[in-house]
Amino acid sequence: MTELEKGPTGSRRGRGARERIISASQQLFREQGINRTGMNELCAAAEVSKRTAYQHFTGKDELVAEYLRRFDPSVLSGVFDRTDLTPRERLLAAFDISPDTPLCPYIAAAVELHDPQHPASQYARDYKKAVAARLADTAREAGAADPEQLGEQLALLIDGAAARTRVLDADAFPTAAAIAAVLIDNALPATAGHNRRREGVSS
Amino acid sequence: MTELEKGPTGSRRGRGARERIISASQQLFREQGINRTGMNELCAAAEVSKRTAYQHFTGKDELVAEYLRRFDPSVLSGVFDRTDLTPRERLLAAFDISPDTPLCPYIAAAVELHDPQHPASQYARDYKKAVAARLADTAREAGAADPEQLGEQLALLIDGAAARTRVLDADAFPTAAAIAAVLIDNALPATAGHNRRREGVSS
DNA sequence: CGTTAAGCACACCAGGCGGTGTACTTAACT
DNA sequence: AGTTAAGTACACCGCCTGGTGTGCTTAACG
Numbered sequence: 001m002t003e004l005e006k007g008p009t010g011s012r013r014g015r016g017a018r019e020r021i022i023s024a025s026q027q028l029f030r031e032q033g034i035n036r037t038g039m040n041e042l043c044a045a046a047e048v049s050k051r052t053a054y055q056h057f058t059g060k061d062e063l064v065a066e067y068l069r070r071f072d073p074s075v076l077s078g079v080f081d082r083t084d085l086t087p088r089e090r091l092l093a094a095f096d097i098s099p100d101t102p103l104c105p106y107i108a109a110a111v112e113l114h115d116p117q118h119p120a121s122q123y124a125r126d127y128k129k130a131v132a133a134r135l136a137d138t139a140r141e142a143g144a145a146d147p148e149q150l151g152e153q154l155a156l157l158i159d160g161a162a163a164r165t166r167v168l169d170a171d172a173f174p175t176a177a178a179i180a181a182v183l184i185d186n187a188l189p190a191t192a193g194h195n196r197r198r199e200g201v202s203s
Numbered sequence: 204m205t206e207l208e209k210g211p212t213g214s215r216r217g218r219g220a221r222e223r224i225i226s227a228s229q230q231l232f233r234e235q236g237i238n239r240t241g242m243n244e245l246c247a248a249a250e251v252s253k254r255t256a257y258q259h260f261t262g263k264d265e266l267v268a269e270y271l272r273r274f275d276p277s278v279l280s281g282v283f284d285r286t287d288l289t290p291r292e293r294l295l296a297a298f299d300i301s302p303d304t305p306l307c308p309y310i311a312a313a314v315e316l317h318d319p320q321h322p323a324s325q326y327a328r329d330y331k332k333a334v335a336a337r338l339a340d341t342a343r344e345a346g347a348a349d350p351e352q353l354g355e356q357l358a359l360l361i362d363g364a365a366a367r368t369r370v371l372d373a374d375a376f377p378t379a380a381a382i383a384a385v386l387i388d389n390a391l392p393a394t395a396g397h398n399r400r401r402e403g404v405s406s
Numbered sequence: 407c408g409t410t411a412a413g414c415a416c417a418c419c420a421g422g423c424g425g426t427g428t429a430c431t432t433a434a435c436t
Numbered sequence: 437a438g439t440t441a442a443g444t445a446c447a448c449c450g451c452c453t454g455g456t457g458t459g460c461t462t463a464a465c466g
Contacts, residue, residue: 015433017443033317035238039424049444051426060424103314110370111306111314114236121370128370153382156375160363167313167324167331167362175359178352179386186385218463220413242454252414254456263454 018056020046025067030105034064034112065119068109068127080134087142091135091154091184095161095177104162131155144187153183221259223249228270233308237267237315268322271312271330283337290345294338294357294387298364298380307365334358347390356386 024046028037039060043050057063079094106124113121136151144150161176227249231240242263246253260266282297309327316324339354347353364379 015443033314035315036317038422040422049446051445052443054425055442107366107370108314111236111311112238114239116372124370125372128367149378149381152378156360156363156367156378156382158363159366159370160359160361160379163310163362163366164331164359167310167327169319169328172359175352175355176363179356179359179382182389183382183385186389218413241452243452252416254415255413257455258412 017046017048017052021048021053021056021063022066022070024048025063026070029064029067034109061119064109064113065123068105068120068123071105072127080138087138088184088188090138091142092177092180094135094154094158095173095180097173103166104159107159107162108166128155128159131158139184139187142184142188144184145189146187150183150187154180157183220249220251220255224251224256224259224266225269225273227251228266229273232267232270237312264322267312267316268326271308271323271326274308275330283341290341291387291391293341294345295380295383297338297357297361298376298383300376306369307362310362310365311369331358331362334361342387342390345387345391347387348392349390353386353390357383360386 021042024042025037028042028045039050039053043053046053053063057066080090082090082093085093106127109120110116110124115121116125132151132155134151135154136147139150139154140147157176157180161172164172164175224245227245228240231245231248242253242256246256249256256266260269283293285293285296288296309330312323313319313327318324319328335354335358337354338357339350342353342357343350360379360383364375367375367378
């Protein structure tokens with residue numbers, strides 16, 4: 001029928017045009033930005049006919065939203081589910097996204113789309129809240145006095161590092177990690193379970 | 204001659220079209236974003252003929268750069284030059300931009316233009332560095348152990364609050380201020396000269 | 407006064423944008 | 437083999453974009 005929910009695999013019949021489109025969007029939207037990437041260009045890169053693209057997505061807006069939804073590639077779960085680390089180490093590991101990451105696409109989308117009502121903007125909000133929540137969970141696990149506050153604070157540090165990295169074109173995550181270490185040490189009761197040799201936590 | 208450097212007042216002869224253009228750009232670029240504001244629309248809002256606009260600015264890019272340059276409206280100097288506050292209080296006052304401020308236009312421009320070589324992007328970088336430098340100066344004045352580091356940290360907090368406010372559509376500056384208070388207290392020797400009784404720093 | 411330049415009105419451009427219509431091919435499943 | 441749907445090719449749409457060309461009016465200044 002018209003709607004058959006062909007499933008995330010997309011490999012029911014054709015040659016998987018949908019996946020190619022999304023894959024191309026991941027590349028182009030990140031490299032060039034959303035507004036600077038036209039549908040013509042995107043379809044060409046995906047080696048997909050324009051008509052096909054508009055049979056999978058009602059419009060660019062929907063594609064953009066899907067582009068954001070298909071992101072998280074373990075960036076979130078890949079950090080928080082590491083059982084080899086203590087909760088405290090996991091909190092700090094969230095700042096090790098150092099390698100090359102261009103910029104948090106959620107911030108970029110919110111700025112580029114400029115419309116809080118846009119589906120993608122709404123998803124960006126949800127995602128940011130989810131990250132803060134997981135940070136809070138981990139903070140609670142680590143025994144923080146006020147886990148929600150610490151989670152929100154660490155989330156702000158991550159966003160600050162992302163924004164600053166973008167504007168200054170220089171990695172700001174080490175600075176954010178240093179702040180995080182201070183905040184964590186301040187929020188956690190001084191249990192001797194982990195050797196905390198941070199400097200200068202005077203107060 | 205063709206170039207006569209008519210001066211910033213612009214009131215040499217005409218009715219000050221240039222100022223009206225810049226004024227309109229301040230409004231529209233902030234409200235709608237740079238990419239979503241066309242030159243037609245902008246000229247209409249400024250009540251300026253399109254032709255006149257292109258006689259003042261060689262292109263939209265130049266106007267965007269000028270738009271950023273004409274910003275600072277004491278946001279920077281208005282905070283750091285307050286002699287009624289102690290250096291420590293001045294550092295914290297930088298987080299009181301709470302009222303309504305839509306979002307730091309420098310971050311927005313860097314994201315929207317998406318080109319680090321764009322004049323406006325370069326200026327945004329310079330401005331961010333300048334803010335960090337002034338924060339560092341004030342930190343030094345306050346007697347911080349490592350003023351450069353504290354300045355960079357506080358700058359990151361401001362950018363984080365700005366970005367997060369934009370994405371979440373909720374004021375994130377109080378959280379940033381709370382972190383700032385912790386960092387400042389940690390960085391400053393515990394001199395009794397100023398009563399450090401800031402509220403909301405629950406940790 | 408006349409010169410000079412700031413500003414204006416408006417038609418116009420090429421090109422990109424998001425998005426469609428139509429007629430076609432291909433291939434999986436029955 | 438026949439059905440069915442996924443995918444294709446490509447011309448085409450109206451609209452808006454940044455940007456011009458041309459000829460005109462207005463007003464400050466010497």
